[in-house]
Amino acid sequence: MTTTRRRFAKASVAAAASTFFIGRSAKAADPIVLKLATVAPGGTPWADQINKLKKEIKEKSGGALKLKPYLGGGLGPEVETAEAVKRGTIDIFAGSTGALASAVPELECLELPYLFPDLAKADKILDEVIFEDVKRILLARGYVLGFWGENGHRSIGSTFPISSLADLKGKKMRSQENKTHLDTWKALGASPVPIAITETLSSLQTGVVDGFDNTPLFTFAASLYQAISHFTLSEHIYQPGIIVVSKKTWDKLTPEMQAILFADPAKLAKQSRRGVRAMNPQLIENFKNAGIKVHDLSAADKAVFASAAAVAHASFLKRANKESAALLKKIQASL
Numbered sequence: 001m002t003t004t005r006r007r008f009a010k011a012s013v014a015a016a017a018s019t020f021f022i023g024r025s026a027k028a029a030d031p032i033v034l035k036l037a038t039v040a041p042g043g044t045p046w047a048d049q050i051n052k053l054k055k056e057i058k059e060k061s062g063g064a065l066k067l068k069p070y071l072g073g074g075l076g077p078e079v080e081t082a083e084a085v086k087r088g089t090i091d092i093f094a095g096s097t098g099a100l101a102s103a104v105p106e107l108e109c110l111e112l113p114y115l116f117p118d119l120a121k122a123d124k125i126l127d128e129v130i131f132e133d134v135k136r137i138l139l140a141r142g143y144v145l146g147f148w149g150e151n152g153h154r155s156i157g158s159t160f161p162i163s164s165l166a167d168l169k170g171k172k173m174r175s176q177e178n179k180t181h182l183d184t185w186k187a188l189g190a191s192p193v194p195i196a197i198t199e200t201l202s203s204l205q206t207g208v209v210d211g212f213d214n215t216p217l218f219t220f221a222a223s224l225y226q227a228i229s230h231f232t233l234s235e236h237i238y239q240p241g242i243i244v245v246s247k248k249t250w251d252k253l254t255p256e257m258q259a260i261l262f263a264d265p266a267k268l269a270k271q272s273r274r275g276v277r278a279m280n281p282q283l284i285e286n287f288k289n290a291g292i293k294v295h296d297l298s299a300a301d302k303a304v305f306a307s308a309a310a311v312a313h314a315s316f317l318k319r320a321n322k323e324s325a326a327l328l329k330k331i332q333a334s335l
Contacts, residue, residue: 032257033066034091034249037081039073039197041221045275046149046241047071050094053268060260065253067092077196079177086142088248093143096151097242098176104141105321107134107242109328111180112316113187113309114302116238121335123273126240127266129334133327144250147265149241150276156236157219157228158211159204162295165189165308174200174212179319180312181213184236187311201227213237216283217276231287232295234305241272 040046047069054067075081075090078099084090086103093100101108109115116122126148135145156162160171168190175181175192185192193209197218203209204227212224213236219225243262250258262268287294297305317325 031061031064031066032253033068034245034261035075036067036069036092036094037075037085037090038069038071038094039078039222040094041072044217044221045272045279046094049149049268049272049275057260060263061257065257065260069094073198077198079196085244085246088246090246091249092146092243092245094149094243095241096176097240098178098181100143100242100244101178101180104138104143106137106141106324106327108178108180109316109320109324109331110240111176111178111237112313112328113180113184113236114306115331117335119238119273119277122238122240125331125334127269130327130330133330137323137327138244139247142247143244144247145265146243146245146262147268147272149243149269149272151239151241152215152217152276152280153235154213154215154237154239155234156211156213156232157224158230158232159228160210161230161293162232162234164301165304171210172208174203174209180316181237183312183315184309187309188236188305189308197222200224204228215239215276216287217279220283220286225287225290225292228292230293230295232297233284234297234302236302236305236309243268 036050038046038050040050050067050069050071054069057065057067076084078095079102081090082093082095082100082103085093097107097110101111116125138145158171160167162168165188168188171190172193173185173190174195175185177194177196182192182194193203195203195209197214200209200212201222201224204212204224211228213234214224216231219231225231245261253261284294316328320328
């Protein structure tokens with residue numbers, strides 16, 4: 001976005017806000033309170049950004065519009081809350097694209113293993129290549145796109161060492177409740193067990209599963225590290241975070257309120273990525289300090305994993321609808 005366009009956008013929001021307050025007291029008698037569901041725990045960059053957004057929305061609206069976050073799965077697991085947002089019983093979903101894909105199957109292509117070669121390309125494609133496509137797809141499914149967040153590269157936490165694909169054979173691995181994630185684990189030789197993230201720690205502790213995949217940050221934030229002895233940096237899926245609003249909620253808001261809610265999606269996306277990515281080096285050290293063996297796969301090792309996981313790509317294309325296939329094709333063309 002050019003400097004002129006940024007200034008225009010900011011001026012438009014400011015003008016909208018000032019119009020909104022005409023004939024209205026600074027303290028609204030009946031503020032609109034929007035419920036936000038997320039499994040992100042408190043004390044994380046995700047929670048910090050949500051709380052900052054909460055403060056900004058309240059200030060810009062003069063208290064007429066408020067955000068009420070429910071952290072740590074306070075309103076339920078991701079798949080269930082994503083569906084509730086579609087129905088309008090919850091206003092905002094902040095979570096993984098993998099969970100939202102249960103309600104918006106077109107997003108499943110973003111979860112394909114080893115799809116993005118690096119973070120810079122992932123950012124460019126999400127922000128510049130497919131943003132409007134995703135926005136349109138979400139709208140047709142009952143959601144309004146707010147902004148991209150960041151989960152990051154998913155790697156493998158386990159109770160056993162992994163030095164090759166053979167080590168995963170037959171192991172019970174917690175999987176997101178998403179067909180592409182299930183297919184990826186099967187392609188890697190494991191036996192996937194679909195479990196909500198809020199139930200993963202207890203499943204590890206009781207031996208229901210032998211491991212899981214997630215980012216270093218979420219592994220610590222959700223205390224999953226307490227139940228593993230190994231963490232393998234497979235980085236097999238780059239997973240964006242995503243924040244969406246129920247279209248039913250959105251349509252009830254005035255244009256002025258809509259402008260205040262997510263005034264600068266690009267800025268919010270950058271904030272989310274910066275906060276999460278800055279912590280990764282220290283988190284790897286934290287694994288070691290906690291007595292967890294970190295296995296750093298070489299480029300050659302990852303190539304073997306990627307070759308095996310290609311089966312998940314073929315499986316996706318067999319069941320993909322027209323929109324899904326077109327979105328994946330657009331991503332691949334940009335790569």
